Amino acid sequence: MNLERMPNEEKLSLCRRYYLGGFAFLPFLWLVNVLWFFKEAFLKPAYTEQQQIKSYIKKSAMGLIVWVAVLTTWITIFQHFRARWGEVGDYLSFTIPLGTS
Amino acid sequence: MADHVENAVNNVSSDGTEAHRHTETSPGRTEVELNGQPPTARPPQVLTDTEEDEDEELTLKYGAKHVIMLFIPVTLCMVVVVATIKSVSFYTQKDGQQLIYTPFREDTETVGQRALNSMLNAFIMIGVILVMTMVLVVLYKYRCYKVIQAWLFFSNLLLLFFFSLIYLGEVFKTYNVAMDYLTLALIIWNFGVVGMICIHWKGPLRLQQAYLIMISALMALVFIKYLPEWTAWLILAAISVYDLLAVLCPKGPLRILVETAQERNETIFPALIYSSTMVWLFNMADSAETRNNSSHPVPEQENQVAVAPTAQPEDDGGFTPAWVDQQQHQLGPMQSTEDSRRQIQELPSARPPPEEDDEERGVKLGLGDFIFYSMLVGKASATASGDWNTTLACFVAILIGLCLTLLLLAIFKKALPALPISITFGLVFYFATDNLVRPFMDQLAVHQFYI
Numbered sequence: 001m002n003l004e005r006m007p008n009e010e011k012l013s014l015c016r017r018y019y020l021g022g023f024a025f026l027p028f029l030w031l032v033n034v035l036w037f038f039k040e041a042f043l044k045p046a047y048t049e050q051q052q053i054k055s056y057i058k059k060s061a062m063g064l065i066v067w068v069a070v071l072t073t074w075i076t077i078f079q080h081f082r083a084r085w086g087e088v089g090d091y092l093s094f095t096i097p098l099g100t101s
Numbered sequence: 102m103a104d105h106v107e108n109a110v111n112n113v114s115s116d117g118t119e120a121h122r123h124t125e126t127s128p129g130r131t132e133v134e135l136n137g138q139p140p141t142a143r144p145p146q147v148l149t150d151t152e153e154d155e156d157e158e159l160t161l162k163y164g165a166k167h168v169i170m171l172f173i174p175v176t177l178c179m180v181v182v183v184a185t186i187k188s189v190s191f192y193t194q195k196d197g198q199q200l201i202y203t204p205f206r207e208d209t210e211t212v213g214q215r216a217l218n219s220m221l222n223a224f225i226m227i228g229v230i231l232v233m234t235m236v237l238v239v240l241y242k243y244r245c246y247k248v249i250q251a252w253l254f255f256s257n258l259l260l261l262f263f264f265s266l267i268y269l270g271e272v273f274k275t276y277n278v279a280m281d282y283l284t285l286a287l288i289i290w291n292f293g294v295v296g297m298i299c300i301h302w303k304g305p306l307r308l309q310q311a312y313l314i315m316i317s318a319l320m321a322l323v324f325i326k327y328l329p330e331w332t333a334w335l336i337l338a339a340i341s342v343y344d345l346l347a348v349l350c351p352k353g354p355l356r357i358l359v360e361t362a363q364e365r366n367e368t369i370f371p372a373l374i375y376s377s378t379m380v381w382l383f384n385m386a387d388s389a390e391t392r393n394n395s396s397h398p399v400p401e402q403e404n405q406v407a408v409a410p411t412a413q414p415e416d417d418g419g420f421t422p423a424w425v426d427q428q429q430h431q432l433g434p435m436q437s438t439e440d441s442r443r444q445i446q447e448l449p450s451a452r453p454p455p456e457e458d459d460e461e462r463g464v465k466l467g468l469g470d471f472i473f474y475s476m477l478v479g480k481a482s483a484t485a486s487g488d489w490n491t492t493l494a495c496f497v498a499i500l501i502g503l504c505l506t507l508l509l510l511a512i513f514k515k516a517l518p519a520l521p522i523s524i525t526f527g528l529v530f531y532f533a534t535d536n537l538v539r540p541f542m543d544q545l546a547v548h549q550f551y552i
Contacts, residue, residue, distance in 0.1 A: 021298070027291065028292070029294070029298070032304070035305075036305045074284065075284060078279075079279060093280065094280045095274050095280050
């Protein structure tokens, strides 16, 4: 997809859909949204829809940061305490490394 | 580069006309170019020669650029497959499980029996591919687009979720990393959904290309794991022949598909074709980016055939068996692969870009080609006694084959099969290197003789 050739309304609609889609537990979609539309929103001369695209990008970025924080916290907790949790830890694990207690 | 080339063309033509005009008024300019020949006698010829040269140059420039544009994804796919084979032992372990399309086992007592079994396996596989291709052609002819699209959708779904789950699990096991279900579910969910969006709907080009490479690599790995030795090599050889026939024979299914698409002036489904430019059928609009990459062909103006996808039949073949193999997978995947192949073929020929597309044309390669190339290199790295020698030799052989195929594409300007030349070179290099070069180099090393 080439953003250059798309009319501005379509860009806005695409950005908006990516933003809304990210609410379905899809932080990756928000990341893609931010990266893809970053140039459009911030590095291009202004056009009518740009303000809205900027707001979507900002909201996506915020959502992304929240998700990253939550995930990092959870992963840290899991990796650290997994062995200590005994059964619950095993139940939650997809793969269990060998050779650890 | 497209810009540059375009400018070059414009400059040439404008220079030509200028020269022509100048000759009438002042012969100085053309005189210099023509080494003192009388300007009036020359300019028209100079003009045509220059134009012809420019055309040829353009074709070659386009061809060279396309080659490079396809080298990178093919290389990436192969690198992913080889890296996985080398590090994750799961894909080289033979569990005794085989795909349902290769029912005959190879652990027989006599060599003759084994040869016979593997040939039967290869026949069955090719037969299945042929049947699937015919079904696809029929569906396409009778305009059952929804069915085809649904198939493609479900097969991609399977690939992006199920296979990548297995892959990720095996990678974690190899590196002894603990992973919980929650994080895993999130990762797979994100990977899969964004993949489906990028491939089937709209997404950044690079991401779409990356996803296509990843699913090709996943398929190739599945093939490497579930096909027994001799069967795999035979299938590679047989698929090349099948591809050649299916694309070039007048009654070949893939050719029928391409021609039907051309008649209807449609593009095929993009889900299984790798394109180096914007390939979306319904989003033909790319301006600047297509200028930098190759864009879709400009049907009205030039021979878009030049961009014709080279590897369709193979793609289908590749996917079909792979899909079929998966015990739980339905027909969907198979068909999708075939579809994708077709699509690849048809893409370039199908559609006229909505606006004035004077940019470079893109190159499209079927995903099945990616799969079989990677499968060959992966098998070479997995089972060759010469190890890296053989792997590199096969890699180089495939790239050379790809170059040649694209050269032929630039010359013939019609849909060509991408498998035969590359796979032939690859097979020849594999067996030659494994059996001839490696013992030679071992002997040299033993005797400490450096050449």
